[in-house]
Amino acid sequence: MRLAPSAALLTGLAIPLILNPLNAQDSESTSVGGYGEVHYTNATGPNTPGIVNIRRFVLYLAHTFSEKLAVRSELELEDAKIEGGEAGGEVALEQLYLDYLISPAFSMRAGLVLPPVGIVNEIHEPPTFNGVDRPTFDQVVIPTTWREIGVGAVGAIPGSAGLSYRLYLMNGLKAAGFTAASGIRGGRQEGKEASFANPSVTGRLEWARPGLRLGGSFWYGGSANQDSLLGTGAFDNAVALVSADARYDVGPFMFRGVVAHISVADADAIDAVYATQVGSRIAGGYIEAAYNVLSALAPASAQRLNAFLRYENFDTQAGVPAGVAKDETLARRITTFGLSYKPIYNVVFKGDYQLQRNKAGFGEGELLALGVGYQF
Amino acid sequence: MRGERVPFGIAAHGRVWAGALLAGALTLSLSPLTSHLSPFYLSPLVAQSAPPAKVAKSVERIFGPGIQVDTLKVDTASVLRVSKGGTLLGFARVRNVKGKDQPITYLVAIDSRDALKDVDVLVYREPYGGEVAYEPWRKQFRGKTTTAPLVVGKDIRNISGATISSHSVTLGVRQTLAELAAWHAAGKIK
Numbered sequence: 001m002r003l004a005p006s007a008a009l010l011t012g013l014a015i016p017l018i019l020n021p022l023n024a025q026d027s028e029s030t031s032v033g034g035y036g037e038v039h040y041t042n043a044t045g046p047n048t049p050g051i052v053n054i055r056r057f058v059l060y061l062a063h064t065f066s067e068k069l070a071v072r073s074e075l076e077l078e079d080a081k082i083e084g085g086e087a088g089g090e091v092a093l094e095q096l097y098l099d100y101l102i103s104p105a106f107s108m109r110a111g112l113v114l115p116p117v118g119i120v121n122e123i124h125e126p127p128t129f130n131g132v133d134r135p136t137f138d139q140v141v142i143p144t145t146w147r148e149i150g151v152g153a154v155g156a157i158p159g160s161a162g163l164s165y166r167l168y169l170m171n172g173l174k175a176a177g178f179t180a181a182s183g184i185r186g187g188r189q190e191g192k193e194a195s196f197a198n199p200s201v202t203g204r205l206e207w208a209r210p211g212l213r214l215g216g217s218f219w220y221g222g223s224a225n226q227d228s229l230l231g232t233g234a235f236d237n238a239v240a241l242v243s244a245d246a247r248y249d250v251g252p253f254m255f256r257g258v259v260a261h262i263s264v265a266d267a268d269a270i271d272a273v274y275a276t277q278v279g280s281r282i283a284g285g286y287i288e289a290a291y292n293v294l295s296a297l298a299p300a301s302a303q304r305l306n307a308f309l310r311y312e313n314f315d316t317q318a319g320v321p322a323g324v325a326k327d328e329t330l331a332r333r334i335t336t337f338g339l340s341y342k343p344i345y346n347v348v349f350k351g352d353y354q355l356q357r358n359k360a361g362f363g364e365g366e367l368l369a370l371g372v373g374y375q376f
Numbered sequence: 377m378r379g380e381r382v383p384f385g386i387a388a389h390g391r392v393w394a395g396a397l398l399a400g401a402l403t404l405s406l407s408p409l410t411s412h413l414s415p416f417y418l419s420p421l422v423a424q425s426a427p428p429a430k431v432a433k434s435v436e437r438i439f440g441p442g443i444q445v446d447t448l449k450v451d452t453a454s455v456l457r458v459s460k461g462g463t464l465l466g467f468a469r470v471r472n473v474k475g476k477d478q479p480i481t482y483l484v485a486i487d488s489r490d491a492l493k494d495v496d497v498l499v500y501r502e503p504y505g506g507e508v509a510y511e512p513w514r515k516q517f518r519g520k521t522t523t524a525p526l527v528v529g530k531d532i533r534n535i536s537g538a539t540i541s542s543h544s545v546t547l548g549v550r551q552t553l554a555e556l557a558a559w560h561a562a563g564k565i566k
Contacts, residue, residue, distance in 0.1 A: 031477035062477040067501055072477070099503055107503055123537060154503050161510045208507045210516065210533035247536035256536075292529070302527045345528070345543050 033060035035125040035375035039132055044366040054080040055133075055371075058094065068101045076145075093191060094145050105158045109168070110151040112191040116166040116204035117217040118142040118258050119245050126373020127348040130290055130308040130340050133369060136332065136356075137286050137312045141260055142243065143185035148172075149194055150202075162208050172198030175223040175230060175237050175270045178278035181330055183316045184239055184262060187223055198222035198234055213247045223264070229273045230266070238265040252295035254306065259285030268321030280321045284314020284332075290340075304342040308352075311335050315359075328360035338369075348373045426481045426498035431456075431470055434496040438485045439465050450564045455556065457565065464488045467556055467565055470498065473548035475541050478502050482545055484552040490560055492520045495549050505541030513542070517549055522557045526550040 036057045042050035057077045064070040074094040082089035097111025114122050120129060120138040124145055129135075138144045150170030157163040171194040177186030189195065200221020207214050224236035231237060243260035260283065264270065267280040290308035294301050315331040317324075338352025354367040435445055439458045443465065446457045456468040466487040472479040478501035485493040495517045497509035507513060516532050526546060528534045534542045559565045 033477060060477070064478060064501075067499075070478070101501075101503075104500075104506070109503075119537075128539065156506055161512065162507060164506075206537070208535055208537060209510075209512045210535055213536040249534055249536060300525075302525075302530065304529065345539060 028066070029064055031060075031062045031064070033062070033376050034058050035060070035127075035373065037126040037132075037371055037373040040370040041132070042368045044368075070099045070101075072097060072099065094147055096191075099154070103155070105155040107154045108151070109154050112147050112149050113152070113168060113170070115146050115148065115168070115170065115202040115217075115219055117146065117202065117219055117241065118144075118243050118260065119215075119247065119256065120144050121146050125375035126350075126371070127342060127346055127375050130288065130306060130350070131310060131336050131338060131352045131354075131369075132350045132371035135286055135310065135312055135336075136334055137258065137260075137284060137314050140182045140185055140316055141262070141282055141284055141314050142241075142258075143183070143188055146188055147190055148188070148200075149191050152203075160207075163205065164208070165203065165205050167203035168201070170200050170202060170221075171196045172200040172221040172225075173223045173239055174225050175227070175264075175278075176225065176274055178223070178264065178267075178270060178274070178276060180277035180279065180317055180327055183278065183282040184223075184241075184264070187239075195225050197226040198224065198236075200239075211249045215245050217241075217243045217245075223270075227273065230269055236266070237270060239263070240265070252292040254290040254292075254308075255288065257285065257287040259283075263319075266321075268323060271321060271324055277317070277320070277324045277327065279315075279317035279319055279324075279330075281319030282314075282316045283318040284312070286310055286312035286314075286334075293339075303344075304340070306340040306342070307338075308340065309335075309337045329358045329363050331359035333357045333359075346375050425472075426470060426483075430498050431483065434483050434498060435468055435485070438468070438494045438496070448565050450559050453555075455559070455565050458485075464566075466493055467560065469552055469556060471548055471552050473544040475500075475502050475505060475544055480508075480541060480545060480548075482548060484549055484556065486553065486556050486560075490521060490553075490557040492517045492549070492553060494518055495545070497545065500541075502541075505535075505538035507535045507538045508541045508545050520553075522554055526553070 037055045039055045040050060040052045059075045062070060062072040073096045076092050076094050078090040079088040082091060093112055095112055095114060097109050097113050100108040102108060116122055118138065120134055121142060121144040134144060148170040150168040152166065152168030154166045157165065171189055173184055173187035174189060175187060178184055179186050198221050200219060202219040204215055204217040219239065219241040222235040222238050224230035226232045239262060241260060241262045243258060245258040248255045262282040264278060264280055267278055271277055288308060288310035290306040293305045293307050294303055312334040317326050317330045320326045334354060334356050336352050336354040341349040350371040352369050356365050358364060435456060435458060443458050443460050448455045448457050458465045458468060466485060468483055468485040470481065470483050472481050480497060481499040483496040483498055487493045495514050500506045500509050513535055520526060525531050526549060528543050528546050532546050
């Protein structure tokens with residue numbers, strides 16, 4: 001070990017840092033950020049006028065107490081306002097957690113957190129996905145924005161150059177909210193006096209390198225909520241979700257795909273007790289391809305005009321318990337195509353056309369959507 | 377101007393309220409602009425830095441053992457001059473860019489001909505986007521000069537899920553490289 005040259009190096013570097021009146025490691029700071037999206041949607045058919053809506057206004061507030069401790073929060077307002085007696089509108093905390101960075105391999109996190117399932121649940125800002133509204137799969141199969149209260153670990157696996165994980169223990173879902181059309185979405189508790197009768201485990205392992213990110217996620221926990229008619233065990237009416245996703249970018253092309261499979265144990269009991277028709281299995285996925293048209297029209301530009309095409313195929317009643325009639329309109333095939341114009345990577349102007357089809361061929365429609373979104 | 381952000385509701389009375397709110401509003405209204413035009417922490421109060429040992433280790437890894445490092449000053453900026461046996465090897469500079477809510481401290485090293493020798497992420501403070509610190513992403517910068525676009529999506533590949541850090545660090549490297557090359561050409565560092 002050569003001490004002298006390193007010591008000289010250190011001294012040479014330390015002197016300006018000591019003389020410079022900057023506070024290095026432990027300065028506190030508060031950070032404000034957010035995202036928002038405004039939508040115009042127009043469904044085909046009579047009696048469906050276009051609707052314009054401030055879909056989301058989200059404030060992101062974070063405070064770092066030191067290099068190791070930070071609190072991060074996200075507060076959301078949907079549909080511009082809430083007025084008593086009117087439908088729509090919601091004010092909700094989407095995230096609120098403390099991060100304690102113990103090492104790059106292990107940060108402890110506690111609070112209202114996002115189950116790390118799929119792509120969109122953790123990264124849902126408008127400039128990060130194509131299409132005006134989030135994929136329907138990411139609404140009724142993986143129920144974004146899914147947030148529950150829990151504690152867990154986050155980190156990068158040392159020496160792996162790209163492997164990272166998240167693993168949490170959270171409150172569970174409530175079977176009382178499950179439905180045929182929206183699967184487990186209604187079972188989310190979202191941090192509001194949530195019942196901890198069914199502690200659930202959720203986690204994700206992902207691997208990233210330039211141009212590629214692969215991930216696998218799971219959720220496992222009961223949903224009976226100690227209902228005497230369903231089960232008082234912690235893992236009764238277990239919801240078991242597994243999913244895999246990939247994002248691949250090469251040159252002007254961007255691809256992404258997600259698949260998920262959810263099983264709801266003893267769905268027949270849930271359907272009997274709550275007079276619903278939730279499936280015993282919910283499954284499907286989507287695949288999307290996009291091409292930056294400006295790479296050909298204006299190669300010197302850093303702006304992007306992504307032309308995209310997405311195909312979703314999922315069924316919230318992929319499996320039904322005995323005694324429940326399968327509703328074939330829930331086996332959905334949704335094709336969305338459109339453009340996303342990004343003058344900078346944080347701002348997007350979107351337009352798309354969506355063909356909503358299903359296996360029954362009934363209740364199908366089409367939707368035109370335009371939107372503006374930002375994040376910072 | 378993050379360090380000078382006035383926290384909401386901290387002032388107590390009348391004119392102090394108004395003054396604090398006005399200062400806060402001004403700071404907030406300016407910061408989104410400045411944070412896009414210049415990701416550097418302009419405030420001297422909360423500029424983050426890396427431990428000197430980390431900087432030394434990084435410089436040694438990039439330029440090799442047995443080097444001599446001197447600190448040059450260009451106005452208030454610090455530039456490290458790396459030489460060996462009297463011969464100039466290159467320069468290095470430690471800067472910050474804003475990640476999602478925390479600064480990313482990085483080092484840009486150029487050789488004597490103003491080409492990028494390497495980029496190092498010295499301190500990454502956030503739970504997401506840390507893949508920019510790894511070799512597969514950083515090595516894209518090696519050998520590039522100020523003629524290169526140094527733009528994510530052009531000559532620098534993005535990391536999906538780490539878009540903010542990819543863009544921020546790339547912008548920071550581009551600006552730091554331009555700065556060092558300009559100073560070198562003007563003889564402010566030699």
